[in-house]
Structure formats: structure tokens, C-alpha cells
Amino acid sequence: MSAVFERRLLTRDRGVGVFQKLWRIPWLFVLLLCAVAGVGYVALYSAGGGDPDLYANRHGLRFGFCLVMVLCLALVDVRLFARLAWLGYAAALGLLVLVALHGQVGGGAQRWIAIGPLQLQPSELMKIMLVLMLAAYFHRASWERMGNPFFLLPPLLLVLVPVGLIFKQPNLGTSLIVLALGGVMFWAAGVRWWKFAGVLGLMAAAAPILYANLRDYQRARITTFLDPESDPLGAGYNIIQSKIALGSGGIWGKGFLQGTQGHLNFLPEKETDFIFTMIAEEFGLVGALVTLALLLLVVAFCVLVALRCKHQFGRLLALGLGANWFLYVFVNVAMVTGGIPVGGVPLPLISHGGSAMLTTMLGFGLLLSVWVHRDLEFGVARD
Incomplete structure (x- = not known):
């Protein structure tokens, strides 16, 4: 990056003050986030x-703290995040390595690290x-550079290295989500479709090797997904109880605090992975659809930001953050309804847990910064 371009990058937009940026914040979207977190509080x-x-x-206090963080990040020039992206990635990668060496074990997996009072899951970051x-x-990247395989090799490594580290924790669900996020970013950047076809072919060929290296409990999840009744008191227990709770809620639900599967402790992990099931049991199909509508409105706003943004960095960042949110929601809801094998993926801003909320809200801080600075001239550096 040339010195002239660097100076132009840093000096443009100096006339926009803090109060002008506050005025540009999409407060309806902030209210939407509060509504989603409110559903989480009730659940x-x-x-x-x-x-x-x-x-x-604790959920409310975490959200309040994270909301302040979001509003502060929204005021930061989005180009600063672009310049410091490598530092954030290096820090997250370092934490993944640290987890592999000295992480805390829980539920048979080594995924967490203690940073003061915070139990952080670096895979979320x-x-x-x-x-x-x-x-x-x-x-x-220009269109010509996107067609150069050597140009695509560094970002491919940026994706595969953390995927490998997360898979070894073991955390199959999150590693696949990270891989899917990388695929979305490659697609949004303009990678040719035939390259994706080649990668999918290689993944299909490697599937037997991947399956052979899964832990016993991970294989049991796949077997249980295909036939939950094969082990109703063991690996199939969670999804069977989840389906019972979903069906018993009916159209309008059993009523707030009246869910039998949840309150009689038949429903496992009702405060984390299976919280959507609890919402459906107590508020029925109507409550579940309203919750889904709120969650999908967040995705719609991410797409709107990408469409309105004038610079490629902001468009890619908004689409990637929207894809991350969508994958959270899709995997969790599909998991508890029996659509995919059960894995440890929370429902964002609704499930109990600090790491997912902190990192999700960090992403929304970046998203609002893109929106506030969507009209900036974010030029492309010349080689």
C-alpha cells in the first residue's frame, strides 16, 4: 500500500463528528437486538x-455491557478495522493454539480458556x-486476481488452519461452521463456481477418512440422527425429548412457566442448546415463528448493509457477519428439530453463555461501523 493512499485513507472523513455518527446509527436495528435479547431473558x-x-x-447484564461495546465500535472508522484485521486474526489463532495446549476440559472437549473471570471459547472469536x-x-482484489490460484492460496490457509485446530478440540459443529463461513466469503469475493465444485468433490472423497477420525460420541450423534429410537435412553434421548416438547406446545403453547418437559427436567440443556425447544413448548408454534422472524430480520439487515455500502470491504464484512448469524440460527433450530445431528451450537443472544454473546455483539459493532461509514471512499490500493 502506497504512502499516498495510506494518508488519503486516514484523513478522509475527518469532518464527520461523533454526534453525526451517533445520528447515523440505525437505532431500529439496536431495538431489534434488544428484542432478541429480551426473548432470551424471558426464556x-x-x-x-x-x-x-x-x-x-446474568444474561441481561452481559447484553447491557455488550450493547455499550457495540455503540462504541460503531463510532470507530471502519477502515481502522481493515488495517488491524491481521492482528485480530493472529490473536484469535493464538488463543486457539493456547486452548490446544492449556485449555480447560468440559464435556469431554478442550474448548475453553480462562481470561480473568471470563471463560472464553476462542472458536467463537x-x-x-x-x-x-x-x-x-x-x-x-480485482476480477483478474480472483482467477489466480496463487492469490487464493493464502486465504485458503487462513480458513483451514483454524478449522483444523477447532476440529481437534474436538468441536466438529463449529469447525464445519467456520469452514462454511470461509466458503461464503470466497463466494462473495467472486471465486469461480467451478473451484467450489472441485473443493466439494475433494470433501466428499475425504468424508470416509473424516468419519473414521471422529470420536465415538460424534459417530453416535450421526447414528442417532438417522434413527433416534435406536438408543432412546442414551444418545437418542436428547432429540426424542426435544421433539416431544416441540409437539406438546401446539399452536399457542402451554403458557409461560408451564412447560412440563423443561420444568420436569426431561429436556436437556434447556438454557443453552435446547432453549428454542423450551420457547416452542411454552409459547407454541406462534412463539417459535415470532422468534424466528426476529432472528431472520437480523440477517435481512446484514444484507441491507451490504447492498447500501459503497466499499467492497464493508460489503464483504456485512455478508460474512450475516452468514455467521444465519448459520448459528439454522444449525441450532435444525438440530433441536431433528433436521441435523445434535451439536453444541447455541441460539445467538437467546441461549445462556458469555462467549457466544460477546463475539456475536463484537460482530454487530463491526456491522454498525460499516453502516455508519457506508458512504466512505474506501479505495483499492495499487500494487
Whole structure:
């Protein structure tokens, strides 16, 4: 990047003040995030048996802190994030390596690391940093460079290295989501479709090797997905109870705090992975559809940001963040309804947990920065 371009990058838009940027923040989207978090508060209040101190209050406090962080990030010039993307990616990758060496074990997996009072899951942070890094890399690419395989090799490594580290934790679900995010970014940047066909062919050929290296419990999840009744008291228990709860809610639900599967502790992990099932049991099909509508409105806003943004970096970043949110929602809902094998993927801003909320809201801070600075001239550096 030339010095002239660098100076132009940093000096343009100096006349826009903080109050002008605050005016540009899409406050309706902020209210939408509050509504989604509010659904989470209500669901976690019920999951705690009516005790707000068990899950709900901590959820509210985390969201309040993260919302302040989002608004602060929205005021930061989005071009600064592009320049520091490599640093964020390197930090997330370093944390993944640290987890592999000294991470805390829970549920048979080594996925967490303690940073002060926070139990951080670096794989969640990597999702955001990978999207940011790929957006920063691809925003400078011309159509001709996108056709050069050597130009695509570095970003491919940027995707495959964290996928491998996450898979070894083991965390098959998150590693596949990170791989899918990388695919979305490559597609959005303009990679030719036949390259995707080649990669999918290689993945299909490697599937037997991947299956052979899965842990026993991961294989059991796949077997249970195909036939849950084959082990109703073991590997199939979770999904069977989830389906019972979903069906028993009917159209309007059993009522707030009246869900029998959840409150009689038949429904497993009702405050985290299976919280959507609890919502459906107590508020029925109507409550489930309203929740899904709120979640999909977030995706719609991400697409709107990408369409309205004038610079490639912002478009790629918005699409990647929207894809991350969509994959969260799709995998969780498909999992609890029996559409895919069960895996440990929470419902964003609704499930109990600090790492997913912190990293998700970090992504929304970047998204709002793109929106606030969507009209900037974010030029392409000349070689």
C-alpha cells in the first residue's frame, strides 16, 4: 500500500463528528437486538424455574455491557478495522493454539480458556476474526486476481488452519461452521463456481477418512440422527425429548412457566442448546415463528448493509457477519428439530453463555461501523 493512499485513507472523513455518527446509527436495528435479547431473558427466566438470578439476570447484564461495546465500535472508522484485521486474526489463532495446549476440559472437549473471570471459547472469536480478515484481504482484489490460484492460496490457509485446530478440540459443529463461513466469503469475493465444485468433490472423497477420525460420541450423534429410537435412553434421548416438547406446545403453547418437559427436567440443556425447544413448548408454534422472524430480520439487515455500502470491504464484512448469524440460527433450530445431528451450537443472544454473546455483539459493532461509514471512499490500493 502506497504512502499516498495510506494518508488519503486516514484523513478522509475527518469532518464527520461523533454526534453525526451517533445520528447515523440505525437505532431500529439496536431495538431489534434488544428484542432478541429480551426473548432470551424471558426464556432463561423460565429455564431457571422463575429464579432470575440463575440465568436471566446474568444474561441481561452481559447484553447491557455488550450493547455499550457495540455503540462504541460503531463510532470507530471502519477502515481502522481493515488495517488491524491481521492482528485480530493472529490473536484469535493464538488463543486457539493456547486452548490446544492449556485449555480447560468440559464435556469431554478442550474448548475453553480462562481470561480473568471470563471463560472464553476462542472458536467463537475466530468466526468473527476470520470474516474480518478475509474481508480485508479480498477487498483489494480485482476480477483478474480472483482467477489466480496463487492469490487464493493464502486465504485458503487462513480458513483451514483454524478449522483444523477447532476440529481437534474436538468441536466438529463449529469447525464445519467456520469452514462454511470461509466458503461464503470466497463466494462473495467472486471465486469461480467451478473451484467450489472441485473443493466439494475433494470433501466428499475425504468424508470416509473424516468419519473414521471422529470420536465415538460424534459417530453416535450421526447414528442417532438417522434413527433416534435406536438408543432412546442414551444418545437418542436428547432429540426424542426435544421433539416431544416441540409437539406438546401446539399452536399457542402451554403458557409461560408451564412447560412440563423443561420444568420436569426431561429436556436437556434447556438454557443453552435446547432453549428454542423450551420457547416452542411454552409459547407454541406462534412463539417459535415470532422468534424466528426476529432472528431472520437480523440477517435481512446484514444484507441491507451490504447492498447500501459503497466499499467492497464493508460489503464483504456485512455478508460474512450475516452468514455467521444465519448459520448459528439454522444449525441450532435444525438440530433441536431433528433436521441435523445434535451439536453444541447455541441460539445467538437467546441461549445462556458469555462467549457466544460477546463475539456475536463484537460482530454487530463491526456491522454498525460499516453502516455508519457506508458512504466512505474506501479505495483499492495499487500494487
